[in-house]
Amino acid sequence: MAASSKTQVLSLYRMLLRESKKFPSYNYRTYALRRVRDGFRENRNVDDPKALEQLLNRGWDSLAVIQRQVSIGKMYEVQRTVVEHGEKKPH
Amino acid sequence: MMSRALVTRKLLGTMCGTSGPRLNYTQTAVSAALVHTEIIKSRELEKDELRPLYMDFQATTPMDPRVLDAMLPYQVNYYGNPHSRTHAYGWESESAMEKARKQVADLISADPREIVFTSGATESNNMSIKGVARFYKAKKKHIITTQTEHKCVLDSCRVLEAEGFDVTYLPVKNNGLIDLEQLEEAIRPDTSLVSVMTVNNEIGVRQPVKEIGHLCRSKNVFFHTDAAQAIGKIPVNVSDWKVDLMSISGHKIYGPKGVGALYVRRRPRVRLEPLQNGGGQERGLRSGTVPTPLAVGLGAACEIAQQEMEYDHKRVTILANRLVQKIMSEIPDVVMNGDPEQRYPGCINLSFAYVEGESLLMALKDVALSSGSACTSASLEPSYVLRAIGADEDLAHSSIRFGIGRFTTEEEVDYTAEKCIQQVKRLREMSPLWEMVQEGIDLKSIKWTQH
Numbered sequence: 001m002a003a004s005s006k007t008q009v010l011s012l013y014r015m016l017l018r019e020s021k022k023f024p025s026y027n028y029r030t031y032a033l034r035r036v037r038d039g040f041r042e043n044r045n046v047d048d049p050k051a052l053e054q055l056l057n058r059g060w061d062s063l064a065v066i067q068r069q070v071s072i073g074k075m076y077e078v079q080r081t082v083v084e085h086g087e088k089k090p091h
Numbered sequence: 092m093m094s095r096a097l098v099t100r101k102l103l104g105t106m107c108g109t110s111g112p113r114l115n116y117t118q119t120a121v122s123a124a125l126v127h128t129e130i131i132k133s134r135e136l137e138k139d140e141l142r143p144l145y146m147d148f149q150a151t152t153p154m155d156p157r158v159l160d161a162m163l164p165y166q167v168n169y170y171g172n173p174h175s176r177t178h179a180y181g182w183e184s185e186s187a188m189e190k191a192r193k194q195v196a197d198l199i200s201a202d203p204r205e206i207v208f209t210s211g212a213t214e215s216n217n218m219s220i221k222g223v224a225r226f227y228k229a230k231k232k233h234i235i236t237t238q239t240e241h242k243c244v245l246d247s248c249r250v251l252e253a254e255g256f257d258v259t260y261l262p263v264k265n266n267g268l269i270d271l272e273q274l275e276e277a278i279r280p281d282t283s284l285v286s287v288m289t290v291n292n293e294i295g296v297r298q299p300v301k302e303i304g305h306l307c308r309s310k311n312v313f314f315h316t317d318a319a320q321a322i323g324k325i326p327v328n329v330s331d332w333k334v335d336l337m338s339i340s341g342h343k344i345y346g347p348k349g350v351g352a353l354y355v356r357r358r359p360r361v362r363l364e365p366l367q368n369g370g371g372q373e374r375g376l377r378s379g380t381v382p383t384p385l386a387v388g389l390g391a392a393c394e395i396a397q398q399e400m401e402y403d404h405k406r407v408t409i410l411a412n413r414l415v416q417k418i419m420s421e422i423p424d425v426v427m428n429g430d431p432e433q434r435y436p437g438c439i440n441l442s443f444a445y446v447e448g449e450s451l452l453m454a455l456k457d458v459a460l461s462s463g464s465a466c467t468s469a470s471l472e473p474s475y476v477l478r479a480i481g482a483d484e485d486l487a488h489s490s491i492r493f494g495i496g497r498f499t500t501e502e503e504v505d506y507t508a509e510k511c512i513q514q515v516k517r518l519r520e521m522s523p524l525w526e527m528v529q530e531g532i533d534l535k536s537i538k539w540t541q542h
Contacts, residue, residue, distance in 0.1 A: 027145070027498035028156055038402070069156035081142045082457045083502045 005052060012059045013040050019063060022070045024077045026084050032066060131453055143459045144503045148494030149292050149320060149438050150461060154388070155345035155497070161391035162347065165384035173383050174372055184383045191390025195352050198393040199318075199337065200328045204357060207373045208381045208389070211351035212319035213243040214366075215338035216286075218353055218377070219315040220247040222363025223284045223336070224256055231283035233257045237269055237298075238479040240288055241317055248286075257281075266430035267296035267480045275306060284313045289321035293463045293476040293492060294429035295438025297325070304333035313361055319343050319351075323396025324404065324435055329354055335361045341385065345497060346392030350385035353377075403497050404436075410495050410504050411436040417508035422515050426486060428477060439493040440477075442486040445525040446518045451491060454514040458507050461492055 013036070020032035046052055136142060145153070165187060173188040175181025189203065196203040209215045224234055236248055238260050248258045259277045263269050269287060278285070285307050289300050300316055307314035318327060319340035329337060337354035341347050355361050355376065369378030396403075419425050424444035440463075443451060448462045463474040473487035482490070493507065519525040524534060 023156075027153065027500070030500050031498045032156075035402075065157055065160045069160055072159070073156075079136060079138070079140060079142045081144055083144060083500070083506050085141060 019066045024073045026081050143457050145459045146493050147459050147461050148496035151342045152345045158346055158388050158391045162384045162388040165387050173381050188386050191386045194390035194394040198397050201354050207353045207376050208386050209351045209353050212338040212340035215351050215353035216243045216317055217247050218366050219336040224251050225364040226362050227283040231281045233279050233282040234284050235259045235277050236286045237261045239263050239476045265481045267294050278310050282312050286315040288317040290435045292320050294440045295434045296429040297433045301332045308333045341389040344392045344396050347385050347388040350389045407437040407495050414504045414508050421512040437495045442490040443515050445522050446489050446515050448489045
């Protein structure tokens with residue numbers, strides 16, 4: 001992996017995690033975090049520049065989806081679930 | 092302070108009917124007729140109350156945020172009628188609908204032209220069973236189904252019986268699976284349709300659909316399968332399985348409620364009499380405007396399900412095993428209903444001997460669970476599916492279905508298992524039956540009637 005794409009991947013990864021943490025819904029939040037981590041881990045050995053570009057594009061699209069869905073989630077927030085008891089509110 | 096709040100909530104829970112104006116209304120007006128059968132009363136959550144965990148993924152699933160994201164543009168800007176042929180509003184909706192049709196078709200390896208959008212699996216099931224039976228009624232008057240089908244299949248068959256059709260309701264073995272030999276014997280020269288569900292909604296068993304499909308094809312009988320609980324969770328292939336009609340539901344695969352699809356084979360062609368007549372949409376099989384946003388949602392849900400199937404399945408299996416192991420290692424006399432191998436792991440039906448299922452559901456207020464299908468839950472009747480697999484009356488009464496899905500976490504599984512263990516132990520301690528069993532009395536030898 002070229003150095004420039006490596007920084008791109010890392011910055012995308014960090015942004016996806018940061019946005020996913022903002023889901024007010026416990027289940028969506030935990031799922032998004034888990035799926036992002038597993039998705040990057042699964043593809044960490046991808047070297048082919050074409051495949052890498054495709055994955056990056058998919059990642060950017062996902063980031064936009066998460067950002068929109070986090071906003072919607074915040075508009076219609078509900079009570080927290082019993083397993084979140086004591087956890088800090090996501091921001 | 093905390094414990095006091097808890098006590099109050101418990102009291103509210105038990106008093107139910109008298110705790111608020113809304114509940115009084117429920118009791119007097121709505122459920123006057125149901126009051127004898129329903130023992131768990133409905134109650135809305137308080138503003139600062141914690142929400143129960145959701146462990147009922149067979150009843151319905153939360154929508155995936157990616158699905159909602161795909162749907163919203165069609166709820167906001169692209170509102171054209173997909174059947175309008177004269178302007179851009181219609182064209183953009185139409186192409187979205189056709190894309191969705193392809194996404195659905197791809198998930199089951201079908202041709203997009205074989206997919207008909209419906210309002211859900213209930214409509215799809217009604218359409219296939221009544222539609223095929225009525226179309227071929229001049230020559231064929233016999234339908235075969237099983238005793239463990241969904242209510243909407245069984246009820247459609249009842250309607251056909253009233254119209255003069257002959258229906259065979261095949262029994263299932265103790266593991267919930269049908270006997271193929273018995274099916275073969277039941278097929279007659281005038282059988283038009285066999286309908287067997289792929290994955291059971293209450294006990295999660297997987298019927299040998301491929302074998303049934305091949306058998307039906309060799310006998311020249313149409314084969315319909317209700318795959319609402321199966322698609323997106325296990326690989327489905329209509330050409331490998333030789334399925335002629337397949338029902339699909341949106342809200343069981345993280346899609347929107349109110350939409351489903353029916354796969355209708357083109358070659359060899361299956362013909363049905365439509366239930367709904369009108370503008371001739373969907374090849375005349377289902378008139379009525381296709382709801383573009385819902386169809387788009389179903390399509391997106393299918394595409395995501397296809398991408399995520401392996402990932403989800405692996406995770407659901409791990410979580411399901413974790414739940415079952417935790418519960419079974421802590422409490423004795425727990426029975427898992429349905430075949431242990433031929434099953435979808437995300438649907439776990441457990442019977443807790445000497446505990447009444449409804450009492451356990453009431454005690455597990457923090458977890459959204461059910462004793463069976465949503466249609467029959469909270470009624471005192473034991474599930475007909477459990478009776479069909481030969482479960483004892485008392486075991487059928489003590490069963491609970493745990494549904495695990497894409498958004499379930501380890502924490503939720505652990506919480507559920509822990510609460511379940513704790514409550515089963517508590518209820519058993521209060522149970523005279525459990526006490527007698529501990530003393531070594533065989534409950535079956537007791538005559539309960541008093542003279």
